[in-house]
Amino acid sequence: MKVLEFYGMKPEDSLLLEFKGGFDPQAALDRELEPFLQVLEEYGDGWMPDVVNGKRRRKYARAAVWKALEERRDENSTGLGLYRTKWPAIDMSLSLWLPPLPLRLRISINVKPLTFFAEVEHCRQFVEMVRAWACRYPVTHAWAHSSDDAALAGAPRFGRDQQTSIRDGFDKIYEVCWLNVFGPKLVEAVGLERMLSTPAHRVEELPNGAILLVTWPTVADFASKEARLAQARAHAHLRPDLDFDTVMRTLHERSAMLAPVEPRFHPDMAPLLSQVVERAASYERQRRIAEFNAWRPPEPEEWRPAASALPPDVDNPEGALEQYSLYAEHLVALLHSEVPSVFKATPESLTDADFYFWREEFPKSRLREAIDEHAVPAIGAYLGEVLVRNLGGKWIPRQKLEEAQVLVGNRVWLPFVRARNYMQSRQSLLDYSLTYLYRTAERHQG
Numbered sequence: 001m002k003v004l005e006f007y008g009m010k011p012e013d014s015l016l017l018e019f020k021g022g023f024d025p026q027a028a029l030d031r032e033l034e035p036f037l038q039v040l041e042e043y044g045d046g047w048m049p050d051v052v053n054g055k056r057r058r059k060y061a062r063a064a065v066w067k068a069l070e071e072r073r074d075e076n077s078t079g080l081g082l083y084r085t086k087w088p089a090i091d092m093s094l095s096l097w098l099p100p101l102p103l104r105l106r107i108s109i110n111v112k113p114l115t116f117f118a119e120v121e122h123c124r125q126f127v128e129m130v131r132a133w134a135c136r137y138p139v140t141h142a143w144a145h146s147s148d149d150a151a152l153a154g155a156p157r158f159g160r161d162q163q164t165s166i167r168d169g170f171d172k173i174y175e176v177c178w179l180n181v182f183g184p185k186l187v188e189a190v191g192l193e194r195m196l197s198t199p200a201h202r203v204e205e206l207p208n209g210a211i212l213l214v215t216w217p218t219v220a221d222f223a224s225k226e227a228r229l230a231q232a233r234a235h236a237h238l239r240p241d242l243d244f245d246t247v248m249r250t251l252h253e254r255s256a257m258l259a260p261v262e263p264r265f266h267p268d269m270a271p272l273l274s275q276v277v278e279r280a281a282s283y284e285r286q287r288r289i290a291e292f293n294a295w296r297p298p299e300p301e302e303w304r305p306a307a308s309a310l311p312p313d314v315d316n317p318e319g320a321l322e323q324y325s326l327y328a329e330h331l332v333a334l335l336h337s338e339v340p341s342v343f344k345a346t347p348e349s350l351t352d353a354d355f356y357f358w359r360e361e362f363p364k365s366r367l368r369e370a371i372d373e374h375a376v377p378a379i380g381a382y383l384g385e386v387l388v389r390n391l392g393g394k395w396i397p398r399q400k401l402e403e404a405q406v407l408v409g410n411r412v413w414l415p416f417v418r419a420r421n422y423m424q425s426r427q428s429l430l431d432y433s434l435t436y437l438y439r440t441a442e443r444h445q446g
Helices: 031-045 060-069 114-116 120-136 148-151 164-170 184-190 192-196 224-238 244-258 270-280 282-292 316-334 347-359 368-391 415-422 426-431 434-443
Strands: 017-023 051-053 055-061 077-083 089-097 103-114 138-148 181-182 204-205 211-214 303-305 395-396 406-407 411-413
Touching: 017 114, 017 120, 017 148, 031 060, 031 089, 031 120, 051 060, 055 060, 060 077, 060 426, 103 114, 114 120, 120 138, 120 181, 120 211, 138 148, 138 184, 148 244, 148 282, 181 184, 184 192, 192 204, 192 211, 211 270, 224 244, 244 282, 270 282, 270 347, 270 415, 270 426, 316 347, 316 368, 347 368, 347 426, 347 434, 368 395, 368 406, 368 434, 411 434, 415 426, 415 434
Parallel strands: none
Antiparallel strands: 017 103, 017 138, 051 055, 051 077, 077 089, 089 103, 138 181, 181 211, 204 211, 303 411, 395 406, 406 411
């Protein structure tokens, strides 16, 4: 059963819910979780999961849920995943910690895209769902918010290290999200009267002593000035030790980091940088676009005037050319399954190779010895072959690979030197891209 690959899609913002609570260990598990599913089915309009994943995928049904929990159960825990086959996409999980571990129920929901929750009714139903769960399962803390903004806020630890976060839990209000449920212990620490007097869209005391707080009617416009003001007022009210202006400034800074930025990349590098940007987490993408708008690739230094070209110094020039061709074939053998265009040896294939090496973090993820002995010769030879085939270049073979040149117009290029520089780091894959050397050679070929 094919489901939407939530994390395999183009990264974009989503609505993220994290819910931590408890349950009755004495009750039969199916009876204890029946209200959970009933509430999900009632309020999950438009994004309701239709696939249950245990040890295998099944069409959603309560019987499939019980089967999945049974399959995944071990000595002290069980859980399952819930997904969709149609847009919007969802990545949802239910996890249960059982004795001898401290009892805990955790619900995680991620719905993409966030724009699905631009409608007031969709948001209202989501809030009612969380409220119903919080009334039924003793909640310690729950929140729902833009996943991008939550990431910028340091979620799920909100700026704390892992050990501190595990030790202290959500012992004070580190962040106010669009939707919040504060458990009785946190309500006691802040004070019930202060909690209930929070300036917000909705504040409600639940029957079990928890507080439900919603800052704004809709979550999709969380970054608007009005929604940010409501968020800051609520946070500063619940944390009187915080300065309101500082809280407000922090929220505006996060909004600015998420605001759309029009790409204005260097034209030679735009095809490569567009792919690089698409790989960035959605909360980082606009910052990356801004960085690449300001960035310009260094001008290639791996060339000499044609008048200064070193003459051939090999006894068998044809044999040297065959060796370069063999090196280039090694690169084709390495990349052909991931980068099919390498068979064509075109400028576009250089861009595809650039992106592959960047995506794989090749200089860091492979042994340095293997890079120097195998990758650098293969990449340099392939770059040289593309110059020869597409720009009418001519190899000038040399005994030392790094001295081998390709004559194009009034310059000779040093493809093996470029390959060595290229393979130093992930950043050097951009600074010394194969694409940019080719485009520079192309401009100077006449």
